[in-house]
């Protein structure tokens with residue numbers, strides 16, 4: 001009798017210890033959706049841990065909310081995955097992070113079912129072979145703070161609606177085949193002002209003056225066919241730190257531009273920028289500077305960090321001279 005009481009109480013203690021784990025079990029609807037996703041991707045080896053015998057909160061590539069057992073992150077990274085992004089990803093309603101990255105055989109368009117994921121804060125579909133447009137429907141994901149669609153085969157223009165994303169900290173659309181102009185609306189981000197990475201596309205036209213209304217921190221517009229003047233990103237009261245405008249067709253007079261104290265990296269190489277290097281450059285703490293292959297003239301201001309750089313940061317200009325280039329005549 002005593003012995004059976006001991007056994008029963010042991011079982012009760014054991015079960016009560018297990019309860020927190022039992023309550024964390026994966027949500028059955030989410031598990032069902034994950035099996036559909038696995039099937040839709042052709043049961044790839046990368047998802048071998050997705051087995052009925054294992055609680056789905058224990059699977060690789062998945063993260064569960066410990067309190068609710070709902071899937072909050074799906075990260076499929078660097079594996080032999082072929083096919084399209086399964087439409088069923090839209091049926092994981094508590095997803096905050098969705099990543100498909102470094103999957104060269106992932107093709108097709110970004111599915112509109114993604115708009116059902118209203119809790120999404122990070123969407124990263126990069127280094128894949130996704131094609132089609134950067135969809136304007138992504139602006140419905142109002143909680144996004146990180147949007148990375150870099151290194152794909154995306155075509156078409158940049159949707160102006162992305163400027164309505166008030167929590168966006170970074171927008172990576174670099175290394176695609178995007179065309180057309182940078183949207184005027186990108187000067188109207190309310191809330192956070194995102195870092196903009198638009199390099200290695202085929203963007204054309206003048207950068208809208210409206211972008212000068214905001215305080216950007218990082219801008220990378222390099223390797224496009226952009227034209228006009230980009231001096232609105234600068235000025236004594238601006239907060240820009242990293243600015244890469246290299247390899248475009250920018251054409252403006254640099255002489256009167258005031259660079260803010262926040263600037264640490266400035267790349268203007270391969271443009272049509274003329275005038276002279278402003279003396280205020282000597283007051284900055286520059287880690288990187290490259291103004292080569294432009295149409296600059298006059299003496300390189302002497303002092304600050306400017307002589308720390310080598311001649312390759314200054315060469316191939318119209319008549320720039322003085323250390324580290326040869327002396328002015």
Ligand SMILES: *[C@@H]1O[C@H](CO)[C@@H](O)[C@H](O)[C@H]1NC(C)=O
Pocket residue numbers: 079080081082104105
């Ligand atoms: C991509 O698909 C091709 C053809 O099926 C295959 O040969 C290749 O190994 C795959 N590569 C990766 C990284 O999945």
Ligand SMILES: *[C@@H]1O[C@H](CO)[C@@H](O)[C@H](O)[C@H]1NC(C)=O
Pocket residue numbers: 080
């Ligand atoms: C990727 O998977 C395909 C089809 O299953 C296979 O033919 C190919 O060898 C795999 N490639 C690699 C790099 O594992």
Ligand SMILES: *[C@@H]1O[C@H](CO)[C@@H](O)[C@H](O)[C@H]1NC(C)=O
Pocket residue numbers: 104105107128129
């Ligand atoms: C994926 O992209 C690479 C590089 O852009 C290309 O060589 C390859 O053929 C593409 N693969 C598929 C399956 O589209």
Ligand SMILES: *[C@@H]1O[C@H](CO)[C@@H](O)[C@H](O)[C@H]1NC(C)=O
Pocket residue numbers: 213214215237238239
């Ligand atoms: C930009 O930053 C400066 C310095 O912090 C500040 O004075 C100015 O009001 C800011 N401008 C905008 C549009 O936020």
Ligand SMILES: *[C@@H]1O[C@H](CO)[C@@H](O)[C@H](O)[C@H]1NC(C)=O
Pocket residue numbers: 236237
């Ligand atoms: C820049 O800031 C100074 C003082 O910090 C202020 O007097 C000036 O009006 C500001 N200029 C602009 C364009 O905001």
Ligand SMILES: *[C@@H]1O[C@H](CO)[C@@H](O)[C@H](O)[C@H]1NC(C)=O
Pocket residue numbers: 253254255256274275276
């Ligand atoms: C550039 O601007 C400076 C200062 O306003 C002026 O002296 C110079 O002539 C201009 N350069 C050219 C090539 O227009």
Ligand SMILES: *[C@@H]1O[C@H](CO)[C@@H](O)[C@H](O)[C@H]1NC(C)=O
Pocket residue numbers: 269270290291292293312313
């Ligand atoms: C500056 O840019 C030019 C042109 O692209 C390049 O040749 C040079 O190596 C660059 N210098 C540095 C230090 O990056």
